[in-house]
Amino acid sequence: MAEKHGPWTIQERREKYRDSFINVREDQVLRPDGQPGQYTTVTMRAGVAILPIDSDRIVYITQQFRYALGKESIEVVCGALEENEPPLEAAQREVQEEIGINADEWTQLGSFDLDTSIVHCPVHLFLAKQLSFTQTHQEGTETIKTLQVSLDEAVQMVMDSKITHSPSCVLILKAANILSQLGK
Numbered sequence: 001m002a003e004k005h006g007p008w009t010i011q012e013r014r015e016k017y018r019d020s021f022i023n024v025r026e027d028q029v030l031r032p033d034g035q036p037g038q039y040t041t042v043t044m045r046a047g048v049a050i051l052p053i054d055s056d057r058i059v060y061i062t063q064q065f066r067y068a069l070g071k072e073s074i075e076v077v078c079g080a081l082e083e084n085e086p087p088l089e090a091a092q093r094e095v096q097e098e099i100g101i102n103a104d105e106w107t108q109l110g111s112f113d114l115d116t117s118i119v120h121c122p123v124h125l126f127l128a129k130q131l132s133f134t135q136t137h138q139e140g141t142e143t144i145k146t147l148q149v150s151l152d153e154a155v156q157m158v159m160d161s162k163i164t165h166s167p168s169c170v171l172i173l174k175a176a177n178i179l180s181q182l183g184k
Contacts (some may be wrong), residue, residue, distance in 0.1 A: 007032035009030040010028075011027075011029060013025060016040070021044060021080065022042055022044050022045075023042070023044075024042050025041050025042075026040045027041070041118055042120070042121075043119075044114075045081060046081045046121065047081065047122075048090045048094055048124045048125075048126060049077070049112070049123050049125050049167040049168065049171045050077040050094060050095045051076045052095060052128040052129075053128070053151060054131050057150055059148070059151050060099055060101060060147070061076055061077075061146075061149065061154060061163075062075050062076070062145065063075075064143055064144045065143060073165055074147065074157065075167075076172065077095045077099055078167060079097075087108070088126070091106070091126040096134065097136060097138065097139075099136060100135050102134060103129060103132075105128070105129040106127070107127040109125040109127055109174050111123060111124050111125060112125055112170050112171075114166060114167070125167070125170065125174065127178075151175070154176075155176045
């Protein structure tokens with residue numbers, strides 16, 4: 001049952017934990033140097049990260065308590081894709097549910113891998129423009145506050161480590177770079 005995986009050989013695979021968001025797997029392997037070992041990986045549902053921006057370059061970001069951190073975190077809107085849900089539809093759903101924004105213009109800014117050594121979780125990045133506002137539909141686990149700051153201030157918050165959530169950092173910096181190249 002050995003399976004090649006790049007320069008690695010998987011000899012046995014065991015699922016250690018699974019829920020609706022994550023799967024933890026332990027593989028017995030032959031390493032690239034030929035020695036036996038084990039490798040544990042975490043697979044999470046793919047996600048989306050969205051940065052809504054208005055015509056005045058004001059971005060709409062969130063502040064919420066994050067259980068794993070035990071403190072408040074400032075982030076862009078993020079969420080997981082539902083089964084068979086296209087990333088754009090997930091982005092549109094998440095930004096409306098979490099902060100009550102609809103957008104008429106969407107730009108996909110690529111994707112991002114959270115941690116390429118042990119975690120498999122691609123995050124699709126979106127910039128949302130031409131905004132309109134509606135009611136939120138937050139889940140029972142969410143206590144999200146919407147913050148409005150200039151794009152330049154959001155970039156500075158990343159640089160000052162006030163925003164540390166990795167998809168948020170990548171998306172804010174990428175959006176700022178792209179918009180500056182477009183002269184917007």
